[in-house]
Amino acid sequence: MNIIDQGQGELFLDPDPDKARAFFRTKNRKLVNKVMDLKEAVAKFVQDGDYLAIGGFGANRTPIAACHEIVRQKKKNLGFAGHTSTHDMEILSAGEVYNRIDVAYIIGLEARGLSTCSRRYMESGKVKVTEWTNYSLAARLRAAAMGVPFVPTRNVMGTDTIKYSAAKTVECPFTGKKVVLMPALYPDVSVIHVHEADIFGNARFKGIAVADVDLANASKKLIITTEKLITSDEIRRDPSSTRIPYFLVDAVCEVPFGAYPGNMPYEYFSDEAHLREWLSVEKDAEKFKAFLDKNIYGCNNHEEYIARNGGAEKMRELRAKELLLSKEVSS
Amino acid sequence: MTDYNAMEIMISVAARELENGATVGVGTGAPCAAAMLAQKTSAPDLVIMFEAGGISPNLPEMPISVGDSRTFYKAAMAGSMNDIMEACSRGFVDYTFLGGAQIDMYGNLNSTVIGNHANPKVRFPGSGGANDFASFCWRMMVMTPQDSRRFVEKLDFLTTPGWLQGGDSRANSGLPLDSGPYKIITNMAIMDFEPVSKRMRVISIHPGYSAKDVQDNCSFELLQAAAIAQTMPPTAEELRLLREEIDPYRYVIGR
Numbered sequence: 001m002n003i004i005d006q007g008q009g010e011l012f013l014d015p016d017p018d019k020a021r022a023f024f025r026t027k028n029r030k031l032v033n034k035v036m037d038l039k040e041a042v043a044k045f046v047q048d049g050d051y052l053a054i055g056g057f058g059a060n061r062t063p064i065a066a067c068h069e070i071v072r073q074k075k076k077n078l079g080f081a082g083h084t085s086t087h088d089m090e091i092l093s094a095g096e097v098y099n100r101i102d103v104a105y106i107i108g109l110e111a112r113g114l115s116t117c118s119r120r121y122m123e124s125g126k127v128k129v130t131e132w133t134n135y136s137l138a139a140r141l142r143a144a145a146m147g148v149p150f151v152p153t154r155n156v157m158g159t160d161t162i163k164y165s166a167a168k169t170v171e172c173p174f175t176g177k178k179v180v181l182m183p184a185l186y187p188d189v190s191v192i193h194v195h196e197a198d199i200f201g202n203a204r205f206k207g208i209a210v211a212d213v214d215l216a217n218a219s220k221k222l223i224i225t226t227e228k229l230i231t232s233d234e235i236r237r238d239p240s241s242t243r244i245p246y247f248l249v250d251a252v253c254e255v256p257f258g259a260y261p262g263n264m265p266y267e268y269f270s271d272e273a274h275l276r277e278w279l280s281v282e283k284d285a286e287k288f289k290a291f292l293d294k295n296i297y298g299c300n301n302h303e304e305y306i307a308r309n310g311g312a313e314k315m316r317e318l319r320a321k322e323l324l325l326s327k328e329v330s331s
Numbered sequence: 332m333t334d335y336n337a338m339e340i341m342i343s344v345a346a347r348e349l350e351n352g353a354t355v356g357v358g359t360g361a362p363c364a365a366a367m368l369a370q371k372t373s374a375p376d377l378v379i380m381f382e383a384g385g386i387s388p389n390l391p392e393m394p395i396s397v398g399d400s401r402t403f404y405k406a407a408m409a410g411s412m413n414d415i416m417e418a419c420s421r422g423f424v425d426y427t428f429l430g431g432a433q434i435d436m437y438g439n440l441n442s443t444v445i446g447n448h449a450n451p452k453v454r455f456p457g458s459g460g461a462n463d464f465a466s467f468c469w470r471m472m473v474m475t476p477q478d479s480r481r482f483v484e485k486l487d488f489l490t491t492p493g494w495l496q497g498g499d500s501r502a503n504s505g506l507p508l509d510s511g512p513y514k515i516i517t518n519m520a521i522m523d524f525e526p527v528s529k530r531m532r533v534i535s536i537h538p539g540y541s542a543k544d545v546q547d548n549c550s551f552e553l554l555q556a557a558a559i560a561q562t563m564p565p566t567a568e569e570l571r572l573l574r575e576e577i578d579p580y581r582y583v584i585g586r
Binding site: 056057058059060061082084086103104105106107108110111112114119122123125129131132133134135136138139142153154155156157158159160161164169177178179180206207208209210211212213214263265266269270272322324327 | 358359360382383384385391394395396397398399400402403409410411412413416420439443448450451453454455456457458459460461462463466467488489490491492495500501504505506507582
């Protein structure tokens with residue numbers, strides 16, 4: 001194929017599907033109990049230097065507890081898929097755990113504003129950057145999930161976004177049109193937060209999938225954090241609800257409210273006051289350090305973090321907000 | 332004259348562009364408010380899509396994130412990002428609304444950096460889904476306040492494609508044919524693009540502003556349509572819907 005154009009950005013991961021296959025060949029397919037503490041899972045499966053991807057969408061069904069644990073364990077030199085990353089990136093930037101990033105959406109927390117902490121880290125010169133878009137990274141995960149080295153797309157052409165990416169534009173052998181080849185992205189390790197999983201890793205979640213099904217398929221190692229464990233019988237009674245099959249999964253960690261202070265569909269809404277507090281304390285280095293000590297480094301686990309930010313009472317409030325209980329009317 | 336602010340006229344004007352039965356890919360904030368207003372006025376069957384996967388929700392309130400629970404509340408489908416982006420790529424999505432730190436005369440947008448990429452003065456979020464929506468949706472619209480720091484001669488970084496370098500450049504780029512920027516809606520005017528040069532052109536000016544105001548707040552030369560209309564201000568009903576039903580906490584219209 002004739003290469004018409006190519007980005008000058010660094011490709012952080014090898015898109016070679018045979019290397020990925022050789023790795024996947026070694027993964028255990030047996031039904032074994034994978035339940036462990038989140039601390040243990042992060043210690044075991046997130047290695048310094050790994051390329052990390054985080055499931056969900058910024059502050060929606062995002063494994064926030066795992067992001068805290070990665071920072072608490074002071075992981076370093078990670079690669080990071082900045083795919084719709086918002087509060088997850090804010091936490092990982094506070095710990096400066098990554099030094100290279102594939103950017104689709106970073107720094108912002110959407111309508112809430114921009115994170116000073118993420119921006120400062122991105123402007124520090126400590127992070128290598130390759131530019132993509134939301135669909136480009138979703139397509140790269142799709143390519144990896146398919147076990148092929150790339151998929152063709154029709155976005156980004158003619159822009160600086162492709163110039164600073166690692167994509168290539170070629171001529172389509174069927175139509176003669178230009179298409180962009182998005183290289184497969186096989187993360188070393190990913191964390192996805194779900195509603196329910198069994199001890200083997202069969203997992204189900206409700207609401208939008210974002211890119212999590214492809215992400216689960218594409219990842220070499222996969223940690224599932226779940227609101228609750230359910231029986232395998234329950235999974236097998238309703239297999240059409242399973243979104244992630246067990247053999248993709250390396251660890252299952254039961255973490256109630258694991259997406260807090262983000263939104264978990266049908267369970268709890270985001271804690272907007274606490275997310276605003278994050279955005280505001282970041283502006284003052286000293287206050288931010290104390291804030292991180294209180295909320296991450298000084299906590300043993302996610303339960304302690306929640307206890308320090310309103311506990312069960314706050315969770316009840318966020319559940320009522322999620323369910324729009326105030327809009328219920330009696331007949 | 333009814334009293335309204337800059338955000339309210341931008342949202343009202345944007346909503347009127349969305350015809351009934353159309354599909355629109357929206358983000359949070361003003362674009363979502365415009366889509367909600369259109370649904371409550373002239374376009375009850377408008378199909379709203381969010382890039383994280385929500386398809387045709389019955390929005391109970393303004394979402395905070397394009398992936399929060401509200402974006403698929405009583406929706407037709409809670410899908411995936413690829414469901415949305417592939418629908419756009421297949422030509423199923425008619426409109427999108429975007430914004431950015433900078434826009435040029437061809438409707439190209441920058442939301443990546445100010446300064447150079449390797450060592451930026453200011454780092455912004457990047458494309459997100461903007462490049463994808465602008466590449467694929469038939470008609471891309473921009474809602475943005477107008478000032479000469481935002482409407483620039485040359486972008487620091489071309490994140491999201493408009494008409495690229497104008498003329499046939501977009502048609503030759505490889506992007507899907509016949510898609511591209513359609514209208515730019517600011518606090519002062521409505522612009523479209525002259526069909527041959529693909530340069531930005533003033534077609535309507537809002538009450539209270541002159542052609543000079545519009546040009547004075549833009550760093551490149553704007554073309555002028557043969558007949559320039561005066562924009563219809565927000566109606567009392569549009570303002571009521573915006574203030575009471577769509578954005579009662581003034582998250583967007585209070586900006």
